[in-house]
Amino acid sequence: MLKIQITGTGFHAPEKIETAGELAPRLGVSEEWASGVGVAQRRIAEQTMPQMAAIAAREALGNGPPPDLLINASLTPVQLIPDSSVFILDELGYDDIPGYSIHATCLSFLVALNNAASLIHSGAYKRILIVSSEIGSVSRDFGQPESAMLIGDGAAAAVVEPAMEGSDSAWLGFAMQTWPEGAFFTEIRGAGTRRHPNGPLACRSDNLFQMEGAKVFRLSLQKIPPMFSEFLNRQGIGVDDIDLFIPHQASGHGMKTYERLGFPAAKIVNIINEYGNCIAASLPMALDRALKAQRIKRGDLVMFFGMGAGMSTATALMRW
Amino acid sequence: MLKIQITGTGFHAPEKIETAGELAPRLGVSEEWASGVGVAQRRIAEQTMPQMAAIAAREALGNGPPPDLLINASLTPVQLIPDSSVFILDELGYDDIPGYSIHATCLSFLVALNNAASLIHSGAYKRILIVSSEIGSVSRDFGQPESAMLIGDGAAAAVVEPAMEGSDSAWLGFAMQTWPEGAFFTEIRGAGTRRHPNGPLACRSDNLFQMEGAKVFRLSLQKIPPMFSEFLNRQGIGVDDIDLFIPHQASGHGMKTYERLGFPAAKIVNIINEYGNCIAASLPMALDRALKAQRIKRGDLVMFFGMGAGMSTATALMRW
Numbered sequence: 001m002l003k004i005q006i007t008g009t010g011f012h013a014p015e016k017i018e019t020a021g022e023l024a025p026r027l028g029v030s031e032e033w034a035s036g037v038g039v040a041q042r043r044i045a046e047q048t049m050p051q052m053a054a055i056a057a058r059e060a061l062g063n064g065p066p067p068d069l070l071i072n073a074s075l076t077p078v079q080l081i082p083d084s085s086v087f088i089l090d091e092l093g094y095d096d097i098p099g100y101s102i103h104a105t106c107l108s109f110l111v112a113l114n115n116a117a118s119l120i121h122s123g124a125y126k127r128i129l130i131v132s133s134e135i136g137s138v139s140r141d142f143g144q145p146e147s148a149m150l151i152g153d154g155a156a157a158a159v160v161e162p163a164m165e166g167s168d169s170a171w172l173g174f175a176m177q178t179w180p181e182g183a184f185f186t187e188i189r190g191a192g193t194r195r196h197p198n199g200p201l202a203c204r205s206d207n208l209f210q211m212e213g214a215k216v217f218r219l220s221l222q223k224i225p226p227m228f229s230e231f232l233n234r235q236g237i238g239v240d241d242i243d244l245f246i247p248h249q250a251s252g253h254g255m256k257t258y259e260r261l262g263f264p265a266a267k268i269v270n271i272i273n274e275y276g277n278c279i280a281a282s283l284p285m286a287l288d289r290a291l292k293a294q295r296i297k298r299g300d301l302v303m304f305f306g307m308g309a310g311m312s313t314a315t316a317l318m319r320w
Numbered sequence: 321m322l323k324i325q326i327t328g329t330g331f332h333a334p335e336k337i338e339t340a341g342e343l344a345p346r347l348g349v350s351e352e353w354a355s356g357v358g359v360a361q362r363r364i365a366e367q368t369m370p371q372m373a374a375i376a377a378r379e380a381l382g383n384g385p386p387p388d389l390l391i392n393a394s395l396t397p398v399q400l401i402p403d404s405s406v407f408i409l410d411e412l413g414y415d416d417i418p419g420y421s422i423h424a425t426c427l428s429f430l431v432a433l434n435n436a437a438s439l440i441h442s443g444a445y446k447r448i449l450i451v452s453s454e455i456g457s458v459s460r461d462f463g464q465p466e467s468a469m470l471i472g473d474g475a476a477a478a479v480v481e482p483a484m485e486g487s488d489s490a491w492l493g494f495a496m497q498t499w500p501e502g503a504f505f506t507e508i509r510g511a512g513t514r515r516h517p518n519g520p521l522a523c524r525s526d527n528l529f530q531m532e533g534a535k536v537f538r539l540s541l542q543k544i545p546p547m548f549s550e551f552l553n554r555q556g557i558g559v560d561d562i563d564l565f566i567p568h569q570a571s572g573h574g575m576k577t578y579e580r581l582g583f584p585a586a587k588i589v590n591i592i593n594e595y596g597n598c599i600a601a602s603l604p605m606a607l608d609r610a611l612k613a614q615r616i617k618r619g620d621l622v623m624f625f626g627m628g629a630g631m632s633t634a635t636a637l638m639r640w
Contacts, residue, residue: 048514049513075401076512077512077513078512079509079512079515080397080507081395081425081509082506082629082631083423083425085424085630086498086629086632087500089498090500094500096497096498097497097498098496098632098634100423100428100496102422102423103421104405105403107420111420114444118438118439118441122322122438122441122442138516139516178405178406178409178414178416179416180406180409180415183406183407186402187402188400188401189401191517192369192398192404193396193397193455194368196458196527197510197511197517197526198524204518308402310405310406310419312402312406312419314418
């Protein structure tokens with residue numbers, strides 16, 4: 001148990017809305033098929049990734065002092081070098097605050113939170129700002145409606161600090177597993193050494209998001225339930241003890257499967273229909289929406305959960 | 321002070337050697353100019369990034385059990401999604417061990433080590449494998465001899481565990497700062513949203529390493545000395561107390577400036593002439609070479625130091 005607290009969150013959804021009905025003809029699918037995916041609309045970025053990040057970050061920081069560390073937990077890079085934390089720091093006007101990136105695809109925010117919990121616990125830092133800002137829309141493959149229909153743009157941020165005196169707030173546990181058998185189920189295969197962008201095989205689809213949805217779903221059904229049960233057992237709790245379940249917003253279909261883990265719909269934070277899959281930003285966006293809707297109070301047991309390319313899953317439990 | 325220990329390191333340098341004399345005509349420079357850069361030779365990868373990583377990782381793990389976490393601390397991605405930790409896990413034959421990446425350009429290994437120290441201290445993990453594997457040679461801009469002459473390929477790994485009982489081994493301190501004013505001094509500007517590879521402005525140089533050496537050098541001279549003094553003051557030690565100084569191997573010129581901080585050449589681990597700048601792998605490669613040459617014994621005060629794109633600098637102190 002690590003005595004830490006999330007002292008602020010921030011949220012940014014671009015103003016521009018793109019509905020399933022608008023997107024359907026561009027993907028060559030019917031409006032009926034499009035609405036069956038479970039994403040009625042998504043936002044489309046009109047600002048840069050660091051600008052979006054900074055809006056969410058400023059809200060999370062509130063009137064408090066600057067952070068002593070920025071962790072960028074986004075999958076969308078601004079460019080390959082330097083890492084995107086630098087551009088977010090620049091946008092925020094910071095001049096000597098350290099920044100780096102944690103990349104665990106859709107789980108980046110959750111992994112960053114687990115790192116931040118230990119970094120706060122050890123005294124390495126006192127006020128860590130984690131930001132996820134994603135512009136996935138530029139990487140949509142319009143020849144692959146199944147994935148292109150899911151993706152949206154957005155940003156969110158959180159500030160992590162030591163728990164206040166007398167507070168029960170704590171990071172109670174975290175578990176992650178990676179199964180490389182799913183490495184190619186969800187990918188953007190360009191930008192690296194495998195298919196170097198200047199190499200002879202490089203092509204446009206290398207830079208677009210590719211997903212084999214059925215394989216992802218099959219591997220999820222096989223891996224998630226035992227991992228989830230083991231996590232609960234180790235924490236000595238049951239599903240009913242959890243006050244709110246905040247999962248990565250992968251797909252409309254995926255959101256429904258969480259009910260199979262035993263959560264009533266009312267305990268699941270579900271924003272996929274309104275914002276789509278905003279990659280690593282989805283989870284902190286859902287957290288912020290839940291807080292703003294007063295669905296979390298101090299002392300609540302909050303569970304975070306995600307599945308990401310790799311494939312990896314992660315579960316975390318927090319006393320709010 | 322975090323009671324952790326590096327219990328194993330591993331090293332891999334590809335067999336293929338490319339000398340300054342061989343490279344000079346390809347860069348349109350004289351052999352004399354080439355040798356003045358301070359990189360007499362470098363290795364050129366003949367295996368993939370994960371294969372190189374796995375060789376170094378296996379050596380670091382030795383006969384011990386598998387790690388309970390893999391952190392990929394490399395700048396070279398295999399592809400954009402999933403992050404490269406997945407491909408390294410696959411190469412090592414692991415099926416459920418969690419993996420993710422930390423990206424802080426040339427400082428990635430050092431930042432990963434600082435994260436690992438807190439993760440071990442908090443009890444989150446017991447045996448963390450950090451791997452840096454770099455194939456920078458594919459991103460060399462042959463029209464920019466100044467940077468192309470520096471880069472080499474290589475990999476190294478380290479295993480971090482709680483300090484053994486009775487051992488004085490500890491992570492004594494870490495300090496990092498990022499100055500976004502240097503964001504464009506060292507870059508690979510492609511692969512992200514700024515110049516999306518499928519966008520109208522994309523060009524080959526977007527995917528090549530670009531450096532404004534003089535600006536990097538000027539900012540370094542301005543920022544490093546005060547940061548370094550402050551770090552020593554906070555630790556309550558002087559330069560003479562440090563037994564070995566292991567810096568990122570940025571350039572031949574850069575290595576010489578470390579003597580200005582007060583270190584005699586004999587206390588500086590310098591492998592730049594033999595291996596070039598292997599990006600994030602340089603620092604752990606230098607650590608491994610120092611250990612193999614028996615330049616470190618238990619109880620020694622070892623200082624790590626690096627400067628990376630961003631620009632960022634980081635300093636760390638360890639009781640070995």
